[in-house]
Amino acid sequence: MSSTRDTILSTAAELFAARGFDTITMRDIAGACQIKAPSLYNHFADKKTLYQETLSFVFEEHGASLIGCLKGEKPAEEKLGNFIRLICHHLNEQPMFRQLFMRELIEQDEDRYRFLVNVVMAETCHALHDIFLAINPTCDPHFLTTSLIGLVIFHFQINPMRPYLPGGSTETQSEAYLATNILKLISQALEQPRE
Amino acid sequence: MSSTRDTILSTAAELFAARGFDTITMRDIAGACQIKAPSLYNHFADKKTLYQETLSFVFEEHGASLIGCLKGEKPAEEKLGNFIRLICHHLNEQPMFRQLFMRELIEQDEDRYRFLVNVVMAETCHALHDIFLAINPTCDPHFLTTSLIGLVIFHFQINPMRPYLPGGSTETQSEAYLATNILKLISQALEQPRE
DNA sequence: GTGAAACTAACGAACGTTAGTTAGCCAAAG
DNA sequence: CTTTGGCTAACTAACGTTCGTTAGTTTCAC
Numbered sequence: 001m002s003s004t005r006d007t008i009l010s011t012a013a014e015l016f017a018a019r020g021f022d023t024i025t026m027r028d029i030a031g032a033c034q035i036k037a038p039s040l041y042n043h044f045a046d047k048k049t050l051y052q053e054t055l056s057f058v059f060e061e062h063g064a065s066l067i068g069c070l071k072g073e074k075p076a077e078e079k080l081g082n083f084i085r086l087i088c089h090h091l092n093e094q095p096m097f098r099q100l101f102m103r104e105l106i107e108q109d110e111d112r113y114r115f116l117v118n119v120v121m122a123e124t125c126h127a128l129h130d131i132f133l134a135i136n137p138t139c140d141p142h143f144l145t146t147s148l149i150g151l152v153i154f155h156f157q158i159n160p161m162r163p164y165l166p167g168g169s170t171e172t173q174s175e176a177y178l179a180t181n182i183l184k185l186i187s188q189a190l191e192q193p194r195e
Numbered sequence: 196m197s198s199t200r201d202t203i204l205s206t207a208a209e210l211f212a213a214r215g216f217d218t219i220t221m222r223d224i225a226g227a228c229q230i231k232a233p234s235l236y237n238h239f240a241d242k243k244t245l246y247q248e249t250l251s252f253v254f255e256e257h258g259a260s261l262i263g264c265l266k267g268e269k270p271a272e273e274k275l276g277n278f279i280r281l282i283c284h285h286l287n288e289q290p291m292f293r294q295l296f297m298r299e300l301i302e303q304d305e306d307r308y309r310f311l312v313n314v315v316m317a318e319t320c321h322a323l324h325d326i327f328l329a330i331n332p333t334c335d336p337h338f339l340t341t342s343l344i345g346l347v348i349f350h351f352q353i354n355p356m357r358p359y360l361p362g363g364s365t366e367t368q369s370e371a372y373l374a375t376n377i378l379k380l381i382s383q384a385l386e387q388p389r390e
Numbered sequence: 391g392t393g394a395a396a397c398t399a400a401c402g403a404a405c406g407t408t409a410g411t412t413a414g415c416c417a418a419a420g
Numbered sequence: 421c422t423t424t425g426g427c428t429a430a431c432t433a434a435c436g437t438t439c440g441t442t443a444g445t446t447t448c449a450c
Contacts, residue, residue, distance in 0.1 A: 004425080018303070022217035026410065035426070038411080042425050047410065099301065105352055106297050108213065108290075117359040129361045142362030143376050150349025151342060157300055158341060164312040166324045167337030181338050188383045199399080221436065230400070233437080237399050242436065397446075405438075416427075 005043050007033050009057045012050060017099035021051055055100060056119065062090060062097050063120040070127035076134040081183055083128070084152070088179040091156040098156060125149075136190050144189060151182050200238050202228050204252045207245060212294035216246055250295060251314065257285060257292050258315040265322035271329040276378055278323070279347070283374040286351040293351060320344075331385050339384060346377050 011032045015024045026047055030037040044050040069082045091098045104116050125145050132141040155178050162168030171177055206227045210219045221242055225232040239245040264277045286293045299311050320340050327336040350373050357363030366372055 020215075020217070020301075022215070025408085027408095036428085038413095038428085039426055041411070099303075102297070102301050105356075106215075106294065106301065108294075108355060110355075113356045114359060117356060121356075121360065126361050140376065142357075142360065142364075142367055145362075146350060146353060146357075146360070147346060147377075147380060150353070151345055154345030154349055155341060158345070160303060160305075161300075161308045161312060161316075162337075162341075164309060165316065165337065165341070166321050167340075169337075172337055181335065182342075184387075185342065185380070185384050188387060189380050192379075192383060220434080222434095231402080233402085233439090234400050236437075392448105392450090394449090395447080398444085399442100400444095401440105401442075403439085403441105405436105407435080407437105409434075410432090412431075413429090414427100415429105417425095419424080420422090 004033070004035075008040065008043055008050070009054055012054045013058050013096055013100065016051060016054055017096040017103070020103060021047075055104070055115070058097055058100055059116070059120045062094070063124065066090070066120075067123045067127060070124065070131065076131045077187075080128075080131055080135070080186070083131075084148070084183045084186070085179045087152050088156070088175050088182070091152060092175040095156075098153060101153065102157065121149075132190065139190055139192075144186065147189075148182070148186055151185070152178075155182065199228070199230075203235065203238055203245070204249055207249045208253050208291055208295070211246060211249055212291040212298070215298060216242075250299070250310070253292055253295055254311070254315045257289070258319065261285070261315075262318045262322060265319065265326065271326045272382075275323075275326055275330070275381070279343070279378045279381070280374045282347050283351070283370050283377070286347060287370040290351075293348060296348065297352065316344075327385065334385055334387075339381065342384075343377070343381055346380070347373075350377065 008029065012024075012029050015029055015032060026037040026040055029050075030040055040050065044053065066083070066087060069086050070079055072079070074082075101116070101120070104112050128145045128148065129141045132139050132144045158165075159173045162173055203224065207219075207224050210224055210227060221232040221235055224245075225235055235245065239248065261278070261282060264281050265274055267274070269277075296311070296315070299307050323340045323343065324336045327334050327339045353360075354368045357368055
């Protein structure tokens with residue numbers, strides 16, 4: 001029983017992700033849900049609230065999934081590998097998540113940063129932080145954590161651009177190729193002590 | 196004697212970078228230049244053209260500067276270090292450039308990708324590609340190039356978010372710290388042969 | 391040199407469009 | 421019979437843009 005509300009949220013997520021808050025109109029969202037714009041106001045107070053709830057809807061779902069594979073008693077190296085493969089899978093299969101994340105990152109707004117951190121990043125980053133320290137207590141866990149997030153996000157973000165870059169074959173766009181190489185890059189960095 | 200046209204372009208660059216194409220109005224830009232909106236049309240055909248010319252204005256300038264330090268007869272290792280320090284300096288001092296780049300990256304549009312590649316990335320990426328191969332002919336130059344670009348862009352983009360992340364001290368936001376650590380990370384990856 | 395003509399770049403006013411939003415109505419479900 | 425959730429119609433505000441005008445500057449024949 002997918003409620004109208006959930007239909008609206010997932011539809012809005014796709015549209016906002018693809019074309020941004022300002023470009024998408026209430027009429028666009030309503031049309032994609034096969035209702036009329038005023039009906040949206042039966043479910044959400046205004047456009048801004050709808051956008052905010054869309055973000056929560058998407059981020060909470062992905063945040064919970066990502067943190068899952070970092071908990072438990074498995075060895076740190078295994079958890080790290082699993083995490084990289086999982087997040088690559090998410091970013092590859094659900095460009096919506098990545099796009100919304102990028103859009104929030106670009107609006108240089110204190111409150112929106114805090115929201116982003118609290119709902120998707122904080123727990124995951126803490127877990128990664130601990131994993132890095134477990135593998136190599138002399139490493140620089142903050143730099144490694146942010147590097148890892150940056151690498152996975154950016155590599156999938158520029159995938160459509162690779163054909164125009166030197167050496168950007170279709171193989172280099174694949175989820176498996178990117179996951180493997182990012183893991184390798186991070187693992188090499190982990191072997192070295194901080195200067 | 197900075198012409199009105201140049202004033203408009205650099206003002207528009209700041210505004211578009213900070214708040215995006217749709218959020219910024221012609222009246223905003225005009226106001227910041229201390230003229231009225233209709234006067235903008237004496238210099239640019241319409242808003243879209245003004246935006247496009249703003250991008251060229253900013254990207255050509257930075258593109259030329261970045262490619263500069265990759266040419267010449269210095270050893271590859273030295274050029275790589277210089278490039279990383281220079282691009283970190285640009286991204287740190289001129290958030291405008293980074294923001295406009297990110298905004299173009301997020302609009303999943305074939306034509307805009309091509310423009311971005313042609314005007315800022317193509318030459319630089321080819322030069323980096325060659326430098327990586329010169330240092331280690333068995334490396335994966337495409338992956339290293341895109342990883343490097345991703346790392347520098349992302350690290351500076353999330354700087355304002357670091358206070359909310361574990362271990363995100365102010366030191367970890369500094370240009371010198373980031374340049375050093377990114378260079379180290381890439382150099383370690385370069386020492387290893389492809390699998 | 392001087393005055394007419396042409397060009398440049400600014401302006402206020404206004405147009406057409408479209409956005410978000412509200413009001414009021416109606417059908418079905420519980 | 422009341423609540424829920426859809427609808428049509430309409431409103432207000434703001435946007436990009438055009439128009440007609442004007443003040444200052446340049447060009448140039450005489």
